[in-house]
Amino acid sequence: MDDRDQQEARRFTLPDEEKERRLQEVRARLRVDGQAAPVPRTGGGWLLPAVFWTALIGLGTLGASYWLSGSKGDTTFQVVADGSLELRMGRGGHYEVSGAVGAVPIQFLVDTGASVTAIPRQLGERIGIRECPAIGFDLSAGSEPGCCRKQTFHTANGTTEACVGRVPSLRFGPFEVRNASVAVMPGMGEQALLGMNVLKHFNLAQEGRRLTVSPAVGAR
Structure with a gap:
């Protein structure tokens, strides 16, 4: 360079x-x-x-x-191949499932601590449940669908009076129970409780945060 x-x-x-x-x-x-x-x-x-x-x-x-x-619960459910119903636990630790009383849709909260299934009073009025006072010792009308009799219940919030009767059809998920007893309760809001008088016809198995509901053997 x-x-x-x-x-x-x-x-x-x-x-x-x-x-x-x-x-x-x-x-x-x-x-x-x-x-x-x-x-x-x-x-x-x-x-x-x-x-x-x-x-x-x-x-x-x-x-x-x-x-x-x-907080309200997971309202979805899954029907598995054997016809069982699987529910998922909501944040409050409860299980919910959609269903119907008569022909009226309702959301059920599964409550194994309740002896009788309970529905809101406005739902009972809508499907035509009425109080049927006994005549003397004749209680036969109490077993007729649409007829209910007053009964006192002891709940966590104290004593309350409800009217207990039967409904022709109660459905939840894929299942139906006919002529089921229900307590028509005041002050329940828009949610119903699915009690043991209905759940006794099914097997309940909980695993983790899932509840499997399947028909009991010999259940009608």
């Missing part, structure tokens, strides 16, 4: 000190107090905040939906 070429090469070669100085300048522009330097705002600067708040609202809605479904 002649002298002229060496001079031209030095024009594009920087001393180490100059290289370091320029490198430090670049670093200073990229980082401020250990944080990334802010990106200059442009005319589309509204897009990132909009995406952030949209995502935040979506996550909040999803979380609220999950909490509500978990």
Whole structure:
């Protein structure tokens, strides 16, 4: 390489000190107090905040939906190949299943501590259950569908009076129990309790957070 070429090469070669100085300048522009330097705002600067708040609202809605479904219980159920019913435990530690009393849909809470299945009073009125007072010692009307008699129950909230009668059909999941006794209770809201007078016709097996309901052998 002649002298002229060496001079031209030095024009594009920087001393180490100059290289370091320029490198430090670049670093200073990229980082401020250990944080990334802010990106200059442009005319589309509204897009990132909009995406952030949209995502935040979506996550909040999803979380609220999950909490509500978990606190109320998982209302879905699965019928397995052998005809058994599988229920999943809700957040409150209870099992729920959709069903019907007569032809009216209702949500049941499975309650093995209840001796009799209970339904809200407004549901009893809707399907035509009425109180049938006894005439003397004649109690035969008490076993007729649609006719009920007053009975006192002792619950965790104290003593309450209900009207106990029978309904032609009670369904939950894929199952049906005919001529089942129910207690028409005041102040129950919109949910019914599936008690042992119905559950005794089935085998109940709990494993983890799943409850399997299958017909008992010889059950009608």
